[in-house]
Amino acid sequence: MIIVTRPGVTEDEIDQIRERVEAMGLRTHISRGVARVIIGCIGDEERLRHLPLLRFPGVEAVHPVLKPYKLASREFAAASTTVPLGPVQVGGAEFVVVAGPCSVETEETTLATARFVASRGARGFRGGAFKPRTSPYSFRGLGQEGLAILAQARRESGLPVVTEVMDPRQVELVAEYADALQIGSRNMQNFPLLSEVGRTRRPVLLKRGMWATVTDLLLAAEYVMAQGNLQVILCERGIRTFETATRNTFDLAAIPVLKRETHLPVLADPSHGGGRRDLVPPLSFAAAAAGADGLLVEVHPRPEEAWSDGEQSLDFGEFGALMDGLAPFVAAAGRRLAQGPPQAAPPADGGSRVSAE
Amino acid sequence: MIIVTRPGVTEDEIDQIRERVEAMGLRTHISRGVARVIIGCIGDEERLRHLPLLRFPGVEAVHPVLKPYKLASREFAAASTTVPLGPVQVGGAEFVVVAGPCSVETEETTLATARFVASRGARGFRGGAFKPRTSPYSFRGLGQEGLAILAQARRESGLPVVTEVMDPRQVELVAEYADALQIGSRNMQNFPLLSEVGRTRRPVLLKRGMWATVTDLLLAAEYVMAQGNLQVILCERGIRTFETATRNTFDLAAIPVLKRETHLPVLADPSHGGGRRDLVPPLSFAAAAAGADGLLVEVHPRPEEAWSDGEQSLDFGEFGALMDGLAPFVAAAGRRLAQGPPQAAPPADGGSRVSAE
Amino acid sequence: MIIVTRPGVTEDEIDQIRERVEAMGLRTHISRGVARVIIGCIGDEERLRHLPLLRFPGVEAVHPVLKPYKLASREFAAASTTVPLGPVQVGGAEFVVVAGPCSVETEETTLATARFVASRGARGFRGGAFKPRTSPYSFRGLGQEGLAILAQARRESGLPVVTEVMDPRQVELVAEYADALQIGSRNMQNFPLLSEVGRTRRPVLLKRGMWATVTDLLLAAEYVMAQGNLQVILCERGIRTFETATRNTFDLAAIPVLKRETHLPVLADPSHGGGRRDLVPPLSFAAAAAGADGLLVEVHPRPEEAWSDGEQSLDFGEFGALMDGLAPFVAAAGRRLAQGPPQAAPPADGGSRVSAE
């Protein structure tokens, strides 16, 4: 921590600051400039973070030196981490496409979608059983019935399943069915929920809040990791800005910034990023080019009949075209894109997941 | 709902749109312009909201006609609603100041603060027992021990208590102690939590999310109200923008916009709005001038020792000066500001609240 | 300037930084922490500003110590400056309301408006002869004919005139007619224009850009002042954010932040801030409460027929009600609000202004 004083600071004020910092177990180092004094604080900066130093007489500015996140940082783990999504590793050489409907609607549409996206190279299946909706009058998901359909989709398609959990009381239930627990954008700072998924041993797919800086996102990951669950996959999905031509502003630069700051894998969600199906291909290609580890894409057999997000969902033909178009960009980025269905079903991993009910 | 077609739309495309809308039980009305056709949909617009009309061939734009919120709207209740906070009515002639520390830290500082703010005209006491913190390494509140201290503060000061609840599993517990349940900014779209507080009969203080439009805030209130709890108090506390001179950008205009759109009371939080103690008085005066129904202010006996938010908390002298300075602005706004301590303790309301343990 | 190194910085890298800083004529002071080294740079920080220090090997962060503006800062002039607007002083005890139409349309409506607003306590008259319009197909002002009408309005109403200048080639012309030169929001960083008005001796009313931080606004003022014209009046008028309920987001907190950072007077524009006439009164009252030195308000005899900004313009009755409503808030803020017409016409100030043609 670096503390900068106001011009005209008194020696008493400097002493008061030093004493307070030293009482927290740090050493101080004084550097006197023309008008201001700079107080360097040497030691465990974490102890100073909550101190309202700007309230101290004579203090003008305070600059932290360390990042506020630890486990998520490249300083903690210099090499990139891969996180398992069923049999697939996210964050490695393979560019992993996770596709599926916004919500699980019926068994028929869900299974058809899973089979189709698997046949075209998707390596994960997404679908919401519990849906956060801005209006209380919108469809909010099938709940446990939806989870059972997802488990069936996994069996039939061979794809591991990612689904959202919104309520700490449902983490255990969702973890029984899902290969990865999705934390949605609106819950990125739902701290009890983050702690609860941190206590499971399921991988967590953490979507960036539409108000969140990159630092906020990494601190949210830190909440999960601090509970002992280091398997976190991040996902850029757009932030809220003044631009109204798109549903959100897809913050492409966050992808390379995250790849530099953290060892965790980073996906991109081109469906929410743009909010329109015609933007899904260019945003997907760009995300691959910028170094993303994969995509989260909404696909529906008949988007014009979808119960949610139909405007940004691809139909089967559009998804096939996306995968075809994506291949050369993934190759240019030095990654592999799967072709055709997965070779084997995801492993049954014992009692913790409902792989056949 | 008004649907605008693209130039060159075909009659078949128009028919397809009409049929779909009419299948949902609405009537359609066609108006042909020079290049485009406008399809007015007459009936229950709610049924059309989830339809991805922009996916239909020939559709260029869709304009909803009705507000997406109902119970929260002025159309539902033209007259302003008052919501009880213990013995006080929020939203009526009285301008209600709710003050107290960011977090409940110790019995001594909490009780001292409650007594002081009561003596200077506060009519509610705030303090966090469960604290949402951006970093998992920050102090996160005393939990139930903090709730007990708040109950004691109520008994000693005569002030009703507002405190935050973050976890749906703790709603029942917090509701036993609190006169109003606060939903913090980060949880404004935590829908399970909103539903859960909607099932209590405690008033809810709902803070605007830093990413939320006024419409989003009213839809969050609708979540609570849709469960049967109509006692919602809204609170403007600043949104996230590019400006870094303040912690958030206090959206003052949201106060009159909300007062026009909704019958619910509206408070302002000048502490988070500016993030600096020197901004608390001007933001408070401005909020009163713009028609707010009261304030939520952070006060601490020794802000430089506070465990959280010390930089934006007022000390006792500053809070006294705030109340003195506020009085003429409240009077100019045609409202009353309390002087001195409350006349009587808040009523014990039976078994549902822990008024003496 | 404070330079923070990366962990693992080498002594050679530190030497390279020191040598570069010392070559610019500053001294350096080294403070060694646990993993990082902090290099304090003592002397004229301005010389270092353009240095791309983050390009230097081993540098992680750079923190400037000094504000980038000088003449506009409170360190340059601790006491508040008053700026003359004709016979009125802006920034002193009087709360100065400048009112008038968005654009000068006809002689009849302009003169009627000037007389009316003068009779109700306005102390300045505003109106655009050169209008910046987002679309090239919108009305762009009467030009010099509009300036002549403004001069006539000044003679008839006794109010000094504020009008916008958009083009450096027209500064001289506009300065002949106007008592103050307005720089509109879109031109806040039009540097040739800022320099040009800085070379006149006319007061400048500088509106905040909708993308500009408070620091950017003060640097824009610095451009004018650096040319020798210290008579700058600042104006908060809203910034661009995600909120669509209002035309802009009125950044109320910028008013007290500016009053602390700079000695220059600060007006508020409640017409553009909210973009709707019903928001003009609450925003005006709030601005007075927050410490603004006055207002810039759009008034039109028949707003529904205005050629621009009719939706946010007040009619005469609304303006009268605004002034009546404003009085107690101005009094609560310890300022004076004029009543009735000005006592005397503005002084003819020699050859530089066209006071009678």
Next chain:
Amino acid sequence: MIIVTRPGVTEDEIDQIRERVEAMGLRTHISRGVARVIIGCIGDEERLRHLPLLRFPGVEAVHPVLKPYKLASREFAAASTTVPLGPVQVGGAEFVVVAGPCSVETEETTLATARFVASRGARGFRGGAFKPRTSPYSFRGLGQEGLAILAQARRESGLPVVTEVMDPRQVELVAEYADALQIGSRNMQNFPLLSEVGRTRRPVLLKRGMWATVTDLLLAAEYVMAQGNLQVILCERGIRTFETATRNTFDLAAIPVLKRETHLPVLADPSHGGGRRDLVPPLSFAAAAAGADGLLVEVHPRPEEAWSDGEQSLDFGEFGALMDGLAPFVAAAGRRLAQGPPQAAPPADGGSRVSAE
């Protein structure tokens, strides 16, 4: 234009709206819903744009039907336009990289940079002789001396030159030297300047304002085009948001949105978009993947000694690596990227440009 009334609108109010709209030469078409009436206005919507319809009694909402820009729209020209930059066509099969220093500093560094970037496949040279700087105390460019150096760089490298013009009084001068006139971000709504470059016959490179929506950008292009100069190249360079990890938020999705809305070519500026050299390659690759027609990149022989923007400039080695890395992404996007120096010097186009002084 579609006008929606409030519930309870009277027949008189409806008549008043109809009469006003019909007086402007449009026809109206009434559609009566359950509570509201919808008035469709058929005819030349442009005539209604300035009408403050929300001021009319009974009006609740107004929805324009037509885009506010015409010449820039795909409805005006369905096929993509190519704009010449010297001998190169921007917007065609070739992906055009324009590279060079932020500012022209010395003849030596400028010529060396031009020769180098030409040798590595750049097809245009950029460099500022007139620089917009946030602070009046920063280096503001060499002016006409810089233009002469640019002309020399064109002769020696064979690359056409793009340089910024900030002042309408300098348009003629800059147009003598430059192959394309750059309008910088801060001047995107400097309407006199837009009109002035619209009166030249030089291509215009128009950078998006950091506060500007896509619609605002297209209206700015419309200003230029409305003067008769249809040769406009657009450039995405990032917008201002709350995120501080990057200098601006690069709005990648704006590239495909623009390509759909307009026939004009679209470049991307990865240097300003991210503000850091390490972000230039991923943003460049992503822009190519998303369908951009080329790049505008800052390159300097010794960025750590650059007089401006050193932190985001590439050195020669980094630029070479960028071009190598870019090639497969450009190929994947179905475009061509030049290799090696241009085949021939740009054509001397008569008296209008200073090609040899």
